[in-house]
Amino acid sequence: MTERRFNNEIIPMHAAMYRVAVAILGSADDAADVVQDIMVRLWNNRHALDSVSSLSGYAINAVRNECVTRMNRTQQCAGIDSLFGPRADDDQHSAMERRESLRIVTGAIEAMPDTQRRVMELSAFGALSNSEIAEATGLTEVNVRAILSRGRKKLKQLFSKSDII
Numbered sequence: 001m002t003e004r005r006f007n008n009e010i011i012p013m014h015a016a017m018y019r020v021a022v023a024i025l026g027s028a029d030d031a032a033d034v035v036q037d038i039m040v041r042l043w044n045n046r047h048a049l050d051s052v053s054s055l056s057g058y059a060i061n062a063v064r065n066e067c068v069t070r071m072n073r074t075q076q077c078a079g080i081d082s083l084f085g086p087r088a089d090d091d092q093h094s095a096m097e098r099r100e101s102l103r104i105v106t107g108a109i110e111a112m113p114d115t116q117r118r119v120m121e122l123s124a125f126g127a128l129s130n131s132e133i134a135e136a137t138g139l140t141e142v143n144v145r146a147i148l149s150r151g152r153k154k155l156k157q158l159f160s161k162s163d164i165i
Contacts, residue, residue, distance in 0.1 A: 001046040009055055010042055016056070017063045020125045024067040024102060026095055034070065038062050054136040057118065060126040068106065071099065108158050112151060119144055120151040 014035060021031035042049065042059065052058045109120045115137070122133045130148070134141045 001049045006043065006046050006049075010039070010046075010049075010059065013056055013059050014039070016127060017059055019127055020060055020063050021067055023125070024064065025071065026099065030070065031067075034063060034066050038066055056126065056128070056132075057122055057136050061121060064106070064121065064125050068103075071103070104158070105155060108155055109151070112154070115139075116147050116151050119147045123148055 017035045017038060018031055021034045022028055025031050025034065038059065041062070049055065049058075105124075109117055109124070112120060118137060119133055119139070122128045122136060123130075126133075128136065130141050130144045133139070134144045137144070139147070
């Protein structure tokens with residue numbers, strides 16, 4: 001991939017990548033760090049990007065994976081003192097619940113069949129429209145709507161069974 005193609009195709013995805021990172025991490029600063037790191041990685045590996053069929057899906061997936069990795073790393077770094085320390089205020093508690101729900105949803109999405117997983121990720125984390133998802137995956141828009149409907153139904157069943165909501 002040339003510098004010009006990188007500037008024309010990857011750089012415009014910055015805003016979408018940032019939105020995904022903020023949605024997952026809940027912090028604008030952490031999200032900016034993740035997007036910057038992913039942009040650097042994409043730049044350093046630009047020669048391999050020519051073989052990627054959907055650059056937007058690839059970039060969004062890279063952001064999501066990095067966010068999950070950072071969340072896991074932060075949870076592992078939290079010592080035992082944080083478990084028995086003073087109780088957090090309601091805002092931090094609700095943020096933790098949202099992160100836990102997001103972790104469960106991403107786990108459920110990862111357990112889905114490949115096509116359904118990819119469509120759900122592009123919709124939920126990539127904030128792509130059905131037509132953009134259809135273009136990225138090679139499916140028809142009708143097929144994308146049906147896959148999204150089935151995927152959302154599975155997630156709804158998961159949440160109703162686990163009493164998370």
